[in-house]
Amino acid sequence: MTTHPNDPSLRSFIEIDPGSDFPIQNLPYGVFSTAANPTPRVGVAIGNFVLDLWELEQDSRLDVGPLGVFSGSSLNPFMALGPKVWTKTRARISELLRHDHPELRDNEELRKQALVPMREARLHLPFAVSGYTDFYSSKEHATNVGVMFRGKDNALQPNWLHMPIAYNGRASTVVVSGTKVKRPRGQLKPPNVEVPSFGPCKRLDFELEMGVVVGQPSAMGGMLTESQAEEMIFGFVLLNDWSARDIQQWEYVPLGPFLAKAFATSISPWVVMREALEPFRLKGPVQEPVPLDYLKQARPQNYDLELDVSLRAAGANAPAGISRTNFKYMYWSSVQQLMHHASSGCAMNVGDLLGSGTISGPEKNQRGSLLEISWNGTEPAELPGGAKRAFLEDGDSLVMRGWCQGNGYRVGFGEVEGTILAAE
């Protein structure tokens, strides 16, 4: 009971493959339902099972607050209870799942009620998205885009090194992994034509990102210290910021991306708690110039988190890897993003989602979007079987995976998948 839930030596009575994303050291939260019980409720992933927290709550095995915290279709009521409750609850769930704790292990009826095989679970959007903000915090990504469109000498905009640049995204179309994505329509005006036309996007792209799930509010008019910002972060998800490059190119001056990003944003169904990522913290890149005081961070705020993108071309049998990078490359950390976000007096809410911005690394195989991989369409990615992709085609399926590698176990995120449907 005194062992920390992150302890690498912990084992569950449930047998878990060392390659599983969901060992006892992870315990990510999600919302699920089953054919037998179609009411969405909160669960925790453990190996190939979902632990039904609403069953445990009703059976008085979890004491989290007002009864029903885990009975609903979103994590928001649980997140609203705050970091002390998050930590206490995780410790209790860890205890219940330990190989040397008999309470659940030896209670066959409760096990049957509370442990749902993952293959029987339908996974839902894990939280109600209050606001969605998308940052632009990978220096490699911003540089790639800048070189492509403005040349090497003016690659980074003058403000980029001084603050985590961001825009408000559209919360209404944040969807869970597996949701099909209809190719958006919009105004298109390639540089070589005089007048725009309306039609299906021809340059449909993905963007590999991580999403921060904000679990605590901040006051309108207030600011955040590093530790305040950190404690507001409930966890992280994988995030695919689908992007219509041609719609974006025509609409975005001067007010930024709007419809080019508003048709869909996909996230992974499991929210991995910030606490579970603690063992994988590391220092981010050196920041030069030194950030202004309100953005300074005293602790390492990046994470060693491997990321993998694969693309199953329409008609192909298997996905092919097209990018392999790491969250550790991010120039601006999630904590800096949150401190910046609140700095003008902007109130943060439970359920806010902050996209990290496309995560690219220094190498060519570490690029987090097709725009970069195909260098603005000029060097299409060559896939096994002969398919080529400058941008996404109808029927293509894009899969992102992410994990922190421990010694003999990994804290993983599962995947975020999306398949492209033809425009109507």
Add this chain to the structure above:
Amino acid sequence: MTTHPNDPSLRSFIEIDPGSDFPIQNLPYGVFSTAANPTPRVGVAIGNFVLDLWELEQDSRLDVGPLGVFSGSSLNPFMALGPKVWTKTRARISELLRHDHPELRDNEELRKQALVPMREARLHLPFAVSGYTDFYSSKEHATNVGVMFRGKDNALQPNWLHMPIAYNGRASTVVVSGTKVKRPRGQLKPPNVEVPSFGPCKRLDFELEMGVVVGQPSAMGGMLTESQAEEMIFGFVLLNDWSARDIQQWEYVPLGPFLAKAFATSISPWVVMREALEPFRLKGPVQEPVPLDYLKQARPQNYDLELDVSLRAAGANAPAGISRTNFKYMYWSSVQQLMHHASSGCAMNVGDLLGSGTISGPEKNQRGSLLEISWNGTEPAELPGGAKRAFLEDGDSLVMRGWCQGNGYRVGFGEVEGTILAAE
């Protein structure tokens, strides 16, 4: 009972001044509470009273659906019931308030319960804001800003005449009239200094806008026809899109305004139904080039709606008028904005708020922001008593009013007021 609620000949048994914003032809919805009953609930403004709809609902005088539609702190449950219920309910409320209908008029006890003097009512944010989108649809405003920053020849961006340009705003800081607004802080880098510093905004501005309140959802992946878009609009509010011009100038390239607009957006407490504005419809400006098919509108979609802005400088006794314009000047209508918004497949939600964009008119005294009134600070507004204002100072109070003038009555919005507090 067969008279339409918009009929100019209708009279209420409540005496209403012809200059009142809230005659029986208006019946706008809001959320209010009183010292005696501090639970926020839904009401309708009528003359100097608030009609308590929750009282009427409990007394079985309104049959709107599941009991409790008007018991909560937002209009969202009522809006979700759809346009047929909106119309039916408005007709019923109109009937209950008519001078020749005895049901409420002659029921002294019910009158005492249901009619709350406006001066005793505390007005709350009338609906839960799902998403906030801010458009940029006044040609005069866009031209003024363009001339200021890019010169006369390139005033309008190439895309402006082809679509209603917009960005996603921040919903978490939409506040009701009367909420004090703390001067935001942010990164400032005037063109003549090398490195940015962090501090209070020095160029704080208002923007005169109308806000569309979306009352019905639309499907992700779908598009909207003109009549579908129209029927989704529940009503309108006055909107002040507070803007930190110096923060904006440094942050907005390339992803648009973010923190410069995220600290506060004020709206009026009464939502005037689209239906109440029907008599004041008119055709907007000629659109040349002709919009693409998906933006075409067959009906007049603008409104003859007078707008007035006044500023009470810190320490001054009275407000002074600084702008007088009309909503009719808008180049892109609210219906076109909504059709455009959904066109990429973006789902709209009950409670979405669409800012029209700053409303300026063709004349100098019709400018909807201090940026334009003071021509980027070079010609400060001269106020009675000798005060001058290039931008807003601490203690200044800004008031916007709006109304449609009928024959012998007016359908008004009340006001949206905000007073600037010093930064911390």
